[in-house]
Amino acid sequence: MKITKTLMLALSVSIASLGSVAQAADKITIATEGAWAPFNFIDANGEPQGFDVDIAKALCVKMNKECGIVTLDFDGLIPGLKVKKYDAISASISITEERMKQVDFTYPIYSGGLRFMAAKNKDFDTARSALKGKTIGAQRSTIAAKYLEDYLSDVVDIKLYGNNDNVYLDLQAGRLDGALSDELPTYDWLKSEGGQDFEFKGEAFAKDDKIAIVVRKGNDELREGFNKAIEQIVEDGTYAKINAKYFPFSIY
Secondary structure (H helix, E strand, C coil): CCCCHHHHHHHHHHHHHHHHHHHHHCEEEEEECCEECCCEEECCCCCEECHHHHHHHHHHHHCCCEEEEEECCHHHHHHHHHCCCCCEEEEEEECCHHHHCCEEEEEEEEEEEEEEEEECCCCCCCCCHHHCCCEEEEECCCHHHHHHHHHCCCCCEEEEECCHHHHHHHHHCCCCCEEEEEHHHHHHHHCCCCCCCEEEEEEEEEEEEEEEEEEECCCHHHHHHHHHHHHHHHHCCHHHHHHHHHCCCCCC
16 A cells, blocks of 8 residues: 555654653652642742652652642642642642542541640630630631631631741731641741741640542542552651651651
């Protein structure tokens, strides 16, 4: 059969397209926030770093996948995943029944809890009755924000922010009496220059909070790939090394 130039060109395009699909299959794009240190943040070179990022990259290695990391606001992470802007999320997202209706989760990668913080020189009782009339800040769309809205909305004035950095700024400026956040990122901030005049108030609670990698609903192949990789990095010590980079105690 005589092969025309047009047919040859069409065959070349088809082969190139197949190559692109194969390459795409070997790469996983993972989204994070970039404003939740030490779990995810942007370094001086504008690159995403942190526990979430290191864990994501370690999982990609175990899965023999190239790992691309993108960042965007926390509020947009799950909506972006659902419309296939990326393949997964590693951004300290807690497993909740409400979220499980929209997306699927891997095995937990760490556990956390909530804790109040306020100025060291401020008497700050965390009992419900003692919080009456106080202005409390939290990051929008987080477990902390949901707790305030569900249990304390009739007691405190709630101020919600796009990210935790802005919570810290208003706390420093005196526009908040206190803040509620996940204990682990707060622990990191309290060690910083900006957090040196603040401290935890009361004990941690909601400590059964489990955080995992997020994938699109029904993407069982990718979810199971992550689950196997999570088991591997725990077993071979990779997880422990990443953990020790950020915390002097285990968060697994």
